[in-house]
Structure formats: structure tokens, C-alpha cells
Amino acid sequence: MTDDRTDGETDPQDAIDAAAAERATERDPRVAERTAGEVQEGIPFIGAGPGDPGLLTVTGKELVESADLVVHAGSLVNSELLEEYCADAEQVSSIGKDLEELIPLMRDAYEDGRDVVRLHSGDPAVYGAAVEQMDALEHEGVPTYVVPGVTSAFAASATLRTQLTLNGVANHVAFTRPQGKTLDPEDDHIGEFVAMGDVTTCVYLGTHAVPETMDRLLDEGHDPETPVAVVYHASWPDEDIVEGTIATIGEKVEEAGYRASAMVLIGDAARKAGYERSYLYDGWANRGEDGADTEAEEGCSDD
Structure with missing residues (x-):
């Protein structure tokens, strides 16, 4: 992370370009130190899920419930989720706002000691435009991380x-x-x-x-x-x-x-038609070389 501010503002595009240049030569050390489910220092970019508040992850729920500022994706996030979990937080819709507005808003709140959450619809990894916001914040010294969500x-x-x-x-x-x-x-x-x-x-x-x-x-x-x-x-x-x-x-x-x-x-x-019985549940997965039962190596999510 670097902080190149000289007049209180940084061009988000400069931050994006700088991040791209840095990644060309080295990897963020946090990649090897942190896991996806771990609450970390900084502003979390949380996947709100597809709509139903119950499909927000446990970690996501805990973070939005404790937030002072929730910047959310407008009508793409179910208002019931905002009312149920974010009632005590300041809520700001990101719809209609560009990076030049969003980055100072989140940065200033974070530097003022407030708990800031960025709430995306679905999962930020799929058409979420999250990385450009994260790069711009990181460029100004504000750490960020992702909390996955359920995509539509x-x-x-x-x-x-x-x-x-x-x-x-x-x-x-x-x-x-x-x-x-x-x-x-x-x-x-x-x-x-x-x-x-x-x-x-x-x-x-x-x-x-x-x-x-x-x-x-x-x-x-x-x-x-x-x-x-x-x-x-x-x-x-x-x-x-x-x-x-x-x-x-x-x-x-x-x-x-x-x-x-x-x-x-x-x-x-x-249409769920014409599929074949999987190998996992026809006995194949439990047959070892010596005929003894063995635990399926592939796991229950493989067909």
C-alpha cells in the first residue's frame, strides 16, 4: 500500500495503473497470509448475495451489523437486508456515484475511525467492479479485503x-x-x-x-x-x-x-433432463484396490 496524496485527493485511475504495475513484479503478501473467511483489517467488500437476506454469509452479516457506514449497491441489494441488518448504520447508495465520489467517502470515514462496509450484490468476484475501488483505496493507505457472497x-x-x-x-x-x-x-x-x-x-x-x-x-x-x-x-x-x-x-x-x-x-x-447417474453414489467411489471400502477422494461435490 502506498499513500501518494499531496492535495488530499488521488486520481482513481492513477491508483489502478499503479496497482497493475506493482502486481506485474510482486504479489500482495496478504494473499499467502489470509483466508477468504477471515475478518481482516480495513474495509470489507462483502457479497450481499442474490437477494434473500438469509443468503448473506454469517461473516457478512456480522460485519454489516457492526458497521457505522454501509455503502451499498442501491436497489440491487434487497431493502429488507438493509433494514434488518444495517438499521443503525449510515446507508449510502453507490448508484450514480463515480470513483471520485466513492473513494473519498469511504476513505474519510475509515480514517475517522468508523467501521465501513462496502456491500455489493451477489458476489463481488462476478461483474462486481470491486477491484478498481479496492485498488484506489489501497493506494490511499486504506486496506481492503473481500468477503464472498452467493452469486445469482x-x-x-x-x-x-x-x-x-x-x-x-x-x-x-x-x-x-x-x-x-x-x-x-x-x-x-x-x-x-x-x-x-x-x-x-x-x-x-x-x-x-x-x-x-x-x-x-x-x-x-x-x-x-x-x-x-x-x-x-x-x-x-x-x-x-x-x-x-x-x-x-x-x-x-x-x-x-x-x-x-x-x-x-x-x-x-x-431443464434437469437426460442426466446420468454419477460415479460417486454407485459404489465406484468406495472400492479400493484391495476391495476394502475407502473414503471417496473426490468429495461429495463431485459427480
């Missing part, structure tokens, strides 16, 4: 009572987003993931683009009967599910009127 793809999978990976159906998962204002067409790889066949493609930030995305998939020759599930506000009280195929889901989503806040799952796993 996992909540959508739970709602659909399926798995993102299913033996014989989907061996891979892709987290992606469609082309648009912030992603050039050549960087849109949704069609490539779908073409692989055994991938569950989880499309973030693309509710508004479902019809256009499906039209592109059809134009590329993908099977129009490929299952697609769109889960609006996964785990929220107003959660809704729209199911269809590449050929039909666009019109269904338009009829439902959803333009944001939905997770799009493309692939056979969304």
Missing part, C-alpha cells in the same frame, strides 16, 4: 431445483454477458459456449438483450429447442421464472416485461 447463478439453479453441472449433460459452466454498450460484438462468446453442448451458459446483465441474443443464436444455427430458463429476482419475494427454448424465450421474456435483474441459463441442465 447459484440462486437461480436452486430455484430451478437443478445443478449447473450434471453428469452426462453439462461438464462445464460459463459466466458471461452479451454484447452491448460495454461489450463489443467480438467479445460476446455466448454462441461459442452454447456450441460446446455440455456447457451451462449463465448470462449476467443481459435481461434486456434476451430477444436479440436468442436471434443471434438462431442465426448462428444453434438448436432452437435448446432449453433456456430466465429467473427474475432469484430468491427475492417477487421471484419469477420464465422457461422456454432458444426459439421461444425471447418473446416470453418480452411478454413478461422484464428488462433487468434476471439470470439467463442456457443448456439442458436448466
